[in-house]
Amino acid sequence: MSAENFLSRRAAAVQSSSTLAIGAEIKRLVADGQDIINLCAGEPDFDTPVAxxxxxxxxxxxxxxxxxxxxxxxxxxxxxxxxxxxxxxxxxxxxxxxxxxxxxxxxxxxxxxxxxxxxxxxxxxxxxxxxxxxxxxxxxxxxxxxxxxxxxxxxxxxxxxxxxxxxxxxxxxxxxxxxxxxxxxxxxxxxxxxxxxxxxxxxxxxxxxxxxxxxxxxxxxxxxxxxxxxxxxxxxxxxxxxxxxxxxxxxxxxxxxxxxxxxxxxxxxxxxxxxxxxxxxxxxxxxxGSQDTVEEFCRTFRQRHDYVYGRLEQMPDVQCRPATGTFYLLPDFQPAMARNGTSDDVAFAQWLLERAGLAVVPGSVFGAQGQQRISFASDTPTLERAMDRLQDALAVRKGRQG
Ligand SMILES: Cc1ncc(COP(=O)(O)O)c(C=O)c1O
Missing domain, CATH: 3.40.640.10 (Type I PLP-dependent aspartate aminotransferase-like (Major domain))
Structure with a gap:
């Protein structure tokens, strides 16, 4: 009997956390020396305060x-x-x-x-x-x-x-x-x-x-x-x-x-x-203890949000709504995907990874098909490079499809 047969119906049905799985895969590729900017992070990029x-x-x-x-x-x-x-x-x-x-x-x-x-x-x-x-x-x-x-x-x-x-x-x-x-x-x-x-x-x-x-x-x-x-x-x-x-x-x-x-x-x-x-x-x-660092983290995330949102807003074929909290944005890439004849956000995320070296989480993981989650829990120079890459990738894609 195969070991699979021992699994309960519950265990056989449960999916592993897609965000954790994608994050682990991206970290592995980065450790392998691949030039990838990881915008999948589901956690602050700061260290725990010293106190x-x-x-x-x-x-x-x-x-x-x-x-x-x-x-x-x-x-x-x-x-x-x-x-x-x-x-x-x-x-x-x-x-x-x-x-x-x-x-x-x-x-x-x-x-x-x-x-x-x-x-x-x-x-x-x-x-x-x-x-x-x-x-x-x-x-x-x-x-x-x-x-x-x-x-x-x-x-x-x-x-x-x-x-x-x-x-x-x-x-x-x-x-x-x-x-x-x-x-x-x-x-x-x-x-x-x-x-x-x-x-x-x-x-x-x-x-x-x-x-x-x-x-x-x-x-x-x-x-x-x-x-x-x-x-x-x-x-x-x-x-x-x-x-x-x-x-x-x-x-x-x-x-x-x-x-x-x-x-x-x-x-x-x-x-x-x-x-x-x-x-x-x-x-x-x-x-x-003191809550000063909490406020500082929030200020920093807001600044980064404003930067990333500002860049996304200027990109053709991307629709975005400003966030008012967290360290995520959920832009809609459906116009860009449609131009490529696909409605599959997982395939689009894979394309961004391979062509632009940019890792984002496909919206379907969150019940938001067609969108991509962009985490701005990274420092500003990284976010600047990431947005440059995204802009270039979308421009190339546009050029390609004429
Ligand atoms: C909406 C939401 N709830 C709960 C959690 C779990 O947080 P914790 O690290 O405390 O388990 C997360 C973590 O990503 C989250 O995004």
Whole structure:
């Protein structure tokens, strides 16, 4: 019998993370000496601030190297409670917070805790690539609702109302959004909240991981800030990865109704136990220390955004909408693709890689066929060279097709 036959239906069906796979392949080509500019990065290009690294060193020196409570160190959970109060004006008790191995793990635990076979989860597209797979791994059914660039890549209240069914168990809201960089305004969240208030069987999942990387014109607001009554059925997922350049430390957290957090904690107790003790000590320093670097990171990303967006805007056959957060843009290359007789964004990404030495992530990975995700988590000289290459490639392509 072939070893494949041992795989569960679940394991046989799950796709590996396309963004991680593409990123790993590009890194391999670069290590092989190929001249490729990598615009696939899903993480800040900055180092973790020194004070945070020092906190981890101290924790190791002091011997904080053992298991912690499953839900996280009490000091970290208190720091998260304080952060949610200070920055988000949201009140939670310590038992309403679970620390996990990254926000991805928080979401994974959550789907495992709340989904029964066939339960539907509304996922607005463009979406982060892991949502549908995580839902399916928990036996749920992703219900993708697509928004176009013209709609600002955002779910409307009317779309939400239409998508809700008696089987809807949850809806995901990710603002600022990976991969589009779009942020929901207070009015847009209000409109969604009004629909959600009519459907009390729907749990709200607010993925706030990019909250600190936004320039939409006001302070970050999530749907619970807009409609406090939703707090009783919202789970806020967040972490330190993006704001503090701590992707490798693997610390995320969820805050929500105590029974849901308790169920997630039980599930985690049988999988990873606790997140790394040393990383937890570092996360305390991140949340309680100076927030100056967070603001500096955001300013830098905004400058880079303005540069890349400005260049894309001038390119023929590229349509782009400015982002108001994250470190991504999601330009539409369909005019350029159409000229080449293809509607396949994967083939187009491959063409850009081979012809221009430029690595981007095809939009279909995010449910956004025809677009390409460009990450500007690279320094400005790299972005300048990348945009020159892209411009040249599109010009050559235009010349070629006459
Ligand atoms: C929208 C979104 N949510 C969650 C995550 C997971 O972040 P973490 O590194 O904390 O697991 C990512 C990472 O790319 C993301 O883009």
């Amino acid at each position: 945070i690294r020092q906190a981890a060193t101290r924790a190791m020196a002091e011997g904080q190297t053992r298991y912690t409570p499953v839900a996280g160190l009490p000091m970290l959970r208190q720091a998260i409670v304080a952060k949610l109060q200070r920055e988000n004006e949201l009140h939670y008790e310590e038992q309403q917070v679970l620390v996990s191995c990254g926000c991805k793990h928080s979401l994974y635990n959550l789907f495992q805790a709340v989904l029964n076979p066939g339960d539907e989860v509304i996922i607005p597209a463009p979406y982060w690539t892991s949502y549908p797979e995580m839902v399916m791994l928990a036996g749920g059914q992703p219900m993708i609702v697509s928004s176009t660039m013209a709609e600002g890549f955002k779910l409307t209240a009317a779309q939400l109302q239409q998508a809700v069914s008696p089987r809807t168990r949850a809806v995901l809201i990710n603002s600022p959004n990976n991969p589009s960089g779009a942020c929901y305004s207070a009015a847009e969240l209000r409109a969604l909240a009004e629909v959600l208030m009519l459907h009390e069987q729907v749990l709200v999942i607010s993925d706030d991981i990019y909250e600190h990387l936004q320039w939409s014109g006001g302070p970050f607001r999530n749907i619970v800030n807009i409609e406090p009554q939703l707090q009783a059925r919202t789970v806020v997922c967040n972490g330190v990865s993006k704001a503090y350049a701590m992707t490798g430390w693997r610390i995320g957290y969820a805050a929500g109704p105590a029974p849901i957090i308790a169920a997630m904690t039980r599930i985690q107790s049988h999988s990873t136990s606790n997140a790394s003790a040393i990383s937890q000590a570092a996360a305390i320093a991140a949340l309680e």
